[in-house]
Structure formats: C-alpha cells, structure tokens
Amino acid sequence: MSARALLLGIGMMLAGASATAADTAPVASGPSAFPEVMALFAARTHGRVTFTEVHELAMLKQPLRSSGELTYLAPDRLEKRTTEPKAEALVLDHGMLTAQRGHRTYTVALKDAPQVLPFVESVRATLAGDTAALERYFTVDFTGEVARWQLTLTPRDAAIARTVKLIRMQGEGAAIRSVEILESDGDRSLLSIGPELPQ
C-alpha cells in the first residue's frame, strides 16, 4: 500500500466538497497577444527568481508567509526551494513530483496527485509556453497585452476543481509576476515573483 495514495485519498475523502465541473468551453479566448506571450515563454530555456508567498487560511488567525527561490529549466523541470520559515523543496522533473521536508521525501507522478497538480502545472505549462498542456487541465482566459497581461485558469477536471476554484496569473512579457490561487474552500494564496536572479 502506498502512503501517498492513501494520503491523497484521505484528503479527497475529508474534503468531500462536491465541486462542480468547470464549464467545457473548448478553447482559450483572448486576443492574438496570448499566442505571442506563449511564444516568448517557449523561447526561454531557463530562469531563476525569488518569490514570496502569502497563504490565507480560514483556520489560521494570521496568514502564513514563506519565501525562497524558483528555478525553471525548459521544458519540464521546475524547482521551488523554500528557505523561510523552514527549508523545504518541491521538484517537478519529467512529470514526477518530489517533495522534501526535513528528512521526509515523497515522490509521486504529478498526474496521480490532482490536489497538487493545479499549483504546479499552471506555472510549469505557462513557463514552457505549452498552451496545449494548459488547456488540458484548465479553461484559459487571457486579457491584456504582451507587455502587461493576465491569465485566468479555471479547472476543467472535477478532481482538480475539488481543491482549486481559480488561478489568476499576472505577467509582463515572458515573465510571471504573480500567481494567485483561490481554493474551493475559500482559502487563498498569493505567490509574488521577484526580479530575475543571475544564473
């Protein structure tokens, strides 16, 4: 019996939220700037930035704050290394997700983890300029222009919609500035991305 499968299952069981499936609009809407932005992302091969994240949870009296570094290597390696308040790492590589906290390490296939998938795949697919991957899991709505844009992602899959209601990403050209995630239970997180770090 896999620990991970059980944990995922218990999460689902206790969440029990009967989320409604996202509407099934087949393709992304948005002006021609969307393909252009995605093409800019697709042309990038790597990036390293700092981030700060604020998590607002209903059960906590004050938000949780964390910060660290994000590293991306095209097309499918994404590392999120948190340094504050506690060192931990989340590495996505070739569709396998490895989470490391303290002496614990978990590895799971991303597609097997519908609760974690939206948090990771939204950012990875955008960074890769992979429109098809984005549209596989989300209904994509693009507004703005290349210099300053906003992507709104709504989960298509019922399993994903059970955890995430909406993802709002803002950016400038081939750079993501912030990722806001509204969870189905009303909790919310905001990931703010700082300037590019030297390689």
Add this chain to the structure above:
Amino acid sequence: MNRPGMAGTLVWLLLAILAAVIATRTHYTTDLSAFLPRSPTATQQLLVEQLREGPAARLIIAAIEGGSPAARAQVSMKMSQALRRQSGFAMVQNGDAAGLEHDRRFLFAHRYVLSDAVTAQRFSAAGLHEAIAASIDSLASPEGPLVKPLFPRDPTGELLNILDVAGSARAPHSAEGIWSSADGSRALLVLQTRAAGSDTDAQQRACNAVRGAFTRALQELPQDQPGVRLLLSGSPVFAVEARDLIKGEALKLSAISALLIAVLLLSVYRSVPALVLGMVPVASGALAGVAAVALGFGAVHGITLGFGVTLIGESVDYSIYLFVQRSADWRRTLWPTLRLGVLTSIAGFAALVPSSFQGLAQLGLYSIAGLTAAALVTRYVLPAWLPETLAIRDLRPAGTQVARLIQHLHRLRPVLWVVLGAAAITLYLHRGALFSHELTALSPVPTSQQDLDERLRAELGAADVRYMVVVTAPNREAVLAAAQALGQRLAPLAEASVIGGFETPTRYLPGLAVQRVRQLALPEPTALAANLARALEGLPMDGKVLEPFLADVETARTAAPLTRADLDGTSFAAAIDALLVKNGSGWSALLPVAALGSGDLDDAAVKRIRGVVAAGPEGATLLDLKGEADRLYGGYLRQAVELALAGFMVILALLLVALRSPGRIARVLAPLGLAVMSVAALLAGSGSSLGILHIVGMLLIVAVGSNYALFFDRLRADPRDGSQTLTLASLLVANLATVLAFGVLACSRVQVLADLGETVAPGALLALLFSAVLSGVPRASADAVAPGGP
C-alpha cells in the same frame, strides 16, 4: 496353454486386478508437492509453508490491455466491484477510491493506537505545541492541500506519521482513477484469495472467477471493445497452469509415445497380434508402477505419470527381444542377457528411490515396479500366449544388413577418440557453468510467463520478497511483542537507508500491551483541553478550530482495543493474515524486508539484518527465500549426482558378478561412458546448464544402454550363436522404440520432462552406435550370416 503357463496367467490376472483397484482408488496430485522435500529441515519447512500457504502464493495480478483507457478503467471497476462481492477473495484492489476507502477510514479512525509517535510527552503542552507548529508549517508547504482537510481532527499529524513509518513504497501509477502500468497501456488489479496457495482447486475457481468477471464486464461496455484482453499472473495462476500442463502432458505424451511405438512395431512385425501381445508387458508395467507408487507414497503425482513415458520406451524392448529372437532355447540364450539388462536398469532406478526430491523418488519406485512387472510378464506369461503360428516378418535380411553396417562402423573406431577429445574439451570449457543452481530450473512455469509476472510486479511496485525476518512464539500477544521489538530495531536500518523498508503485522495490529500504553498516553478531556490551550499560545490558531481533535482523542482513549475483526474489509486484513500466522507450534510473525530501490539486498544490508535478528527475541530467524530455495535445489542436485554415482556402482557390481572379466566389463562400459560424456558435452555446448533431470537422464543412459552393450558382448562371447542377425535387428528396433519414447518426452513443455527426454534420447542412440562401433563383431561371423541364416 500348458499348466505353468496357465498358472502364470492366473497370477498375472489376479495381480493386474489388484493393481487396477489400487490405481483407481489412489489420489492423483498435480500441485508443486513433487518438487518439495519429503522431510524438510526447520528452515525448509518455513520455505515450504511460504511456497504453499504464504501471501505470495495467494496473490493474483490481473492486467487489462487493449481498447481505450476509459474502456479499461470501466472494465477494471466493474471487475473489482463484482469480485469484492465474492467470498473467495480476501482482497481486491484496483487503486479506485472505493477500494482505498476502508483503508483510509481504518487508519484515520485508529490513528492514536497505530501511531508509534503517541507518547505522554507528545500530548503535554510542550509536545502539542511542537507537533501543531510543525503541522501548521506543513499547511503552507507543497503538501498543504493534502494536510489541510485533516488538520482540525489530526493537528499532531499522526496519520502522516503512520504513513511515513509505513515507508515510501512506490505507488502504482494511476490513469482514469485506477492503477495502471507506467505507460498507461494496462489497467492493473491485485487480488488475494482466501484459500491457501496449495489448494489448487480453489485457486482454479479464483482464476475462473476473475476471467468470468472480465468477460461480463466486457459485455456490459456500451460499445464493443474487440481489442481488450486480460492477462493473469501470480502463483495461483502458475499453480493452475502447471497442473493443467502436467495433466495434459502426461496423457498426451503417453498417447503419442504409445502410438509412435505401435506404428514402429507394426511396421517391423507386420502383425497385429504381435503388436497387441507386445503391449501386454508395457501395460502391465504401467499398472504395476502406478500401484506401487500409490502404495509407497499415498498419492501419485502427475509428473510421475509423465516420467512413466520412459517406461514404455524400455519395457517394450523386452517383448521385442522375445518376438524377434524367439527360438526353442530362448530361455537359455536370451533370458540371461535380458535378465541382466533388467537388473542393471532396476539398479539405476533404485538409486532414485532414496531421493528427498519426491518427484524423483516416485519415478524410481514407478520404474522399478514397472520394469520388474514387464520383465516377469515377458518371461512367465507372454510365452504361453504366443500362438504357434505367430508370424512376424522375417528380420534376418535386416539383421544381415545391420551386421554389414557394423563392419563399416568398425572403421570408425579412431573417430571415437576424436569424439572423446571433443567432448572432454567442451566439458572443460563449460566447467564453470555446467550445473544450474536455481530452483526455478525445476519450475513447470514457462519462461514467458515468468517474464510477464516480473514485468507486472515491477509495474505494481510489488517486487517479489526475498528476505523476511520470521519470529515464532507460543501465543499471539507474545509474537506481536517480539515483532514490535524487531520492528523497533529494523526501523533505524530503514532510516539510514540500509534497507528500503519492512512490513510488520504490528503496523496494523499492535499488541494489546502496546495499544494500552498508547491509550494511557492520551490525557483525559480536561487535561487535554488545558494542555492544548497552553500549546496554542504563540501559534496563529484558534482553539475552536481544534474541537474535533479533542473529541477524537477522547474517543480513542476510551475505545475498546483494536482487534483482528476491525481490519475486515481493509486491504490490511489480507496483510495481517499473511504476516501473522498460526501454525502447529504456536504463532509466527513475518517481517518482509525490502531492498533499497529494485533488486536484492546487498551483503552488507543482510549482515546488518542478521545482527538485528541475532540480538533479537528468541525464535527469530532471517529467511532468505530465494537463497533457501536455491540451497534446496543445490541439495537435490548434489544428491542426484551422488545417487547417480551410487546407481552406477551397483550396475558395475552387477556386471562384475555376471561377466567376471574386467576386459568384458570395460568393453561394456566404454561406449556407455562415451555416450554419457557426449550427451553432457552436447547439452553444455548448446547452452543448457545441467539440471537434476539431466543427471538422472545420464544414469538412465547407462541403465538402458547397458542392455545394448550386453547384447553385443554376448555376440562377441558366443559368435557362433545363430541368432546373431536377429539380435542385431532386435537391438535396432528396441533402440528406436526407446529413442522415440524419450524423443517425445524431449518435446514436452514441462521442463523437467523435456530435460530427461533430451538427455536420454540422444544418449540411447549414441550408446547403441558406440557399442556397435566398439563391439568387435568378428568379420568371420558377419560373413557367416548369409541371408536365410542357419
């Protein structure tokens, strides 16, 4: 028919009826028992129990391939729903939510007695503060979405701790909400039968139930899915297939051999009565063999009947010698030689009887009884039945031609030195890998099936367990306590990545004492509330959120102890039944140890585990399943070699007594030795490593081949014997019959039968050839046998 003939017939009839009664009332088995030792050592007993009753022996892996992913998922769901309702299965898992539901509920509901982190310190104010702070941190971590729904009831993270300790066994991949292979092309199910692995009938019913459920699920699909197939693997499947295979092969091979030999004899004799009479010793022998094994072993194994094909090959020879060389004084000329041949054969087979490998022991007894009966029928019953007018084709012309041929073969003597040299060199070159050392060499399961099994297991992450720590104690609580102690000392090895992890029954069912200690560690409601209030100071959490936690702890504190019955309906029930076993002397707990990554534990890791076991509770041992199985096989192999040598010595002694001349004995043995060496070299040269049945086959080459050598010896000793050409002709026919019977065996899909056949068939042929080449039939006598003969 004269008076002695009448008496012989009467005795034969009585014995035949008696044997038939025994044969029809005996029990025929086709399970793996033939391959297991008769009187196992204590460790072998554990191995045998694991092979017959262990969890692995009850595990079926089903894979659905072809069709669309959605269709496979639907079939998988329908199958598991249907099979979960059947009483034959202790567990049916396909990775779906329904299957995991019970497991989840169980672990979560009993987390405070299952988690080894539950101590009084952890539920003090300071302990709670630390545990809750860690859990709050994890809320913001990547696993936050997973932890969040559990938090209000489990703020100390006991469930995570249980899962952590359970290890990070790789989960199968999922597709469409169910388990699938890594590439998504197969849906996977795991089933555990309730019945023991040794109950082949029950395993067959289980396999049929799975196939039936698959067919029905397929029919219920909205659209036709023509490409969807079901693959089954696992020990129960193997056991059933092996049984069907052995059953089918034993019948088929006997029938084909009998048919081929009948065709051979008919074409030689050109007489139906001769053919029918010739089969009497064969049938009598087979009946006697079955009856003897039934009496000696209490049951007859199917594989013994398969081996019995060899009996057809040899016992038919006797009547061939009788019919072809029939003369007034055959009792004086032919019978002594025939008798010596029978005795050498019996000596060869007698060497197998003491074997601890049951299949061999049965083969030995079967052949001794069969050959004795066939020889006695040929000597005392058959002659009285032969009509005066039994007309079989005159074989003298053929014999003359054989004699001429032998004259030419004579010139090949120098070639035999080359053969000897080549065989010796080949054997020397292959000396390192001459013998096979794995028990799987005996397995009746085809290699393709074994490969499929390995692949499916790898996809499931359910590697075959090789090492397990076994501990025994007089009662259940004592064995659970021992397992707990062992687990505590194995855990550091897992943490230090010496081993990948281990299973233990105490993970799902801790001993009553341990449960009591954990319950006592939980504070009473008022104390817990007070501790919690102080614990939350400085944490961004309102006590209100954690009210479900207080309620859950109180429920756990006052709950009745966890029992085996609470595990019903979870997949842990199957695990606990497999890991906690009641046996004759008490209880055993099994702690299977997994290697880091794939493959086996390395020597250093095994040494560390041995250290743990040595320091551990009394009655603990480390069982190396594969090593033990291979040692068992090694024992068989060593014994087979020893027994073959013993059989050879007996044959040598018999020849000494009968021939009384070292020169004659050497001439009899030289071609046999050369035949054995050549066959061994052929097998080694073609890439086979020699197994037990090859070695037994070599003994049989000597036993059967000595008949030929003895006849040639008689020709040489008594060259004026008029029946010479007929002797040669009958030798050739008899040899052909033997080669045919063993040749059919060589084509068997049961490995052990094929091994025997592929050794004896060429060996018998070479024994005759080499005997002929070395026979030294004087030229004069060959000339003397003009057509028509004396």
